[in-house]
Amino acid sequence: MNDVVRMATAVDAGQLAELAAVTFPLACPPGSAPEDIQAHLATTLSAENFAAYVADPEIAVLALDEGGTLRGYTMLVDRPDPDVASALAALPSMELSKCYVHPEYHGQGAAAQLMEASLEYARLAGASGMWLGVNSQNARAIRFYEKCGFRKVGTKSFRLGTAVEHDFVMEHRFGD
Numbered sequence: 001m002n003d004v005v006r007m008a009t010a011v012d013a014g015q016l017a018e019l020a021a022v023t024f025p026l027a028c029p030p031g032s033a034p035e036d037i038q039a040h041l042a043t044t045l046s047a048e049n050f051a052a053y054v055a056d057p058e059i060a061v062l063a064l065d066e067g068g069t070l071r072g073y074t075m076l077v078d079r080p081d082p083d084v085a086s087a088l089a090a091l092p093s094m095e096l097s098k099c100y101v102h103p104e105y106h107g108q109g110a111a112a113q114l115m116e117a118s119l120e121y122a123r124l125a126g127a128s129g130m131w132l133g134v135n136s137q138n139a140r141a142i143r144f145y146e147k148c149g150f151r152k153v154g155t156k157s158f159r160l161g162t163a164v165e166h167d168f169v170m171e172h173r174f175g176d
């Protein structure tokens with residue numbers, strides 16, 4: 001595969017939104033209402049949202065680019081979250097806010113490649129660890145994060161439309 005992980009820019013906003021529309025529903029628990037998923041896509045994962053994310057100095061969007069087509073992306077947020085700080089041992093910690101790979105590329109190392117670059121980005125930025133929230137029913141993602149060195153350290157609630165979902169908080173301590 002002729003692919004590379006690189007920083008996304010405003011030019012990528014449309015492709016990132018298309019990728020999000022395919023991949024975000026896969027991260028939602030089975031009972032999620034389709035209208036809640038659509039609302040989340042429209043308000044949080046639109047091309048306009050991605051254009052704003054890539055312009056935000058506290059945010060980095062890393063994209064797995066295969067010859068100009070994006071196969072996956074991560075979003076890293078360098079902003080302390082008071083709700084999770086007490087659960088984390090390695091501070092400062094960068095948030096892995098999104099980690100999504102197109103389903104045609106699952107199980108092939110694409111996600112690991114993205115994760116490696118994301119961890120490297122956080123280390124170079126001076127973080128001592130990385131944390132994330134993952135839906136407690138998303139067994140595939142939890143297994144993937146465990147393989148990458150993350151451990152469950154707490155829980156956090158996440159609102160999807162009218163439903164309140166429960167996330168595990170997972171942490172990767174760079175010193176370990």
Ligand SMILES: CC(C)(COP(=O)(O)OP(=O)(O)OC[C@H]1O[C@@H](n2cnc3c(N)ncnc32)[C@H](O)[C@@H]1OP(=O)(O)O)[C@@H](O)C(=O)NCCC(=O)NCCS
Nearest residue numbers: 023026027099100101106107108111134139140141143144
């Ligand atoms: C999460 C994601 C990035 C991981 O990438 P991936 O290519 O699927 O990851 P891998 O295949 O390397 O690892 C997944 C692991 O889960 C296992 N797995 C698959 N389905 C599973 C299930 N239902 N229950 C438990 N484990 C499962 C796989 O066997 C594999 O483990 P193994 O390597 O020990 O066999 C990707 O699946 C994805 O984009 N999912 C949709 C979006 C999402 O949920 N993102 C995370 C939001 S927090």
